[in-house]
Amino acid sequence: MKRAFWVLVTIMAMGLAVVIVCELAVSSASKGRVYSDVDEIPHREVGLLLGTNPKGRRGGINMFYNYRIDAAVALYESGKVDRIIISGAKKGPDYDEPQAMREALVARGVPDSLLVLDSQGYHTIESIVRAKEVFGMDTLTIISQEFHNRRAIYMAKRNDMDAIAYNAANTTILRWRIIMFIRERASRVKAVLVP
Numbered sequence: 798m799k800r801a802f803w804v805l806v807t808i809m810a811m812g813l814a815v816v817i818v819c820e821l822a823v824s825s826a827s828k829g830r831v832y833s834d835v836d837e838i839p840h841r842e843v844g845l846l847l848g849t850n851p852k853g854r855r856g857g858i859n860m861f862y863n864y865r866i867d868a869a870v871a872l873y874e875s876g877k878v879d880r881i882i883i884s885g886a887k888k889g890p891d892y893d894e895p896q897a898m899r900e901a902l903v904a905r906g907v908p909d910s911l912l913v914l915d916s917q918g919y920h921t922i923e924s925i926v927r928a929k930e931v932f933g934m935d936t937l938t939i940i941s942q943e944f945h946n947r948r949a950i951y952m953a954k955r956n957d958m959d960a961i962a963y964n965a966a967n968t969t970i971l972r973w974r975i976i977m978f979i980r981e982r983a984s985r986v987k988a989v990l991v992p
Contacts, residue, residue, distance in 0.1 A: 819989040826954045827947040833964045835875045844878035847941040848885015848894035860968050868965035870905045880911045884918030925952045942967050944981045
């Protein structure tokens, strides 16, 4: 019984160490590259808007989506990006994140001619790699929530890209903040350990 206890403690300690190492790697890569003030972020020709579902799991409003639209509009209106690649998942005629975001941006005054859709950004790493390999981007501004932006910048750096990020507002709902915190720790471990 005592041996099983110490085996469990060792496994938990090793798991915690992995999480901490991955957290430090992501934080280090994104240090000084994440902005929350639109007046402070440098101009980049292209913004990369990372997709998410317009609707929440129960069919209501997804505030992560709305806040990303707000952030992209703010960057465009402030002249901090000239064009926007919208990268997200398209899973059929009734689920198309990039198209939904395009319609929302156009409704907010962003010219359609400045928007490019990437409907194969099913995961963050795919959005980053495709921005480089398909759209030829070596420098860009990533647009998402801060927790997501930091991981995306780490991925961009691993792919020899010069990325900065603009933070969309985060949810104020405590339950969702806790859920996203936990999910993000797992996502960062995967980002660091999986090539």
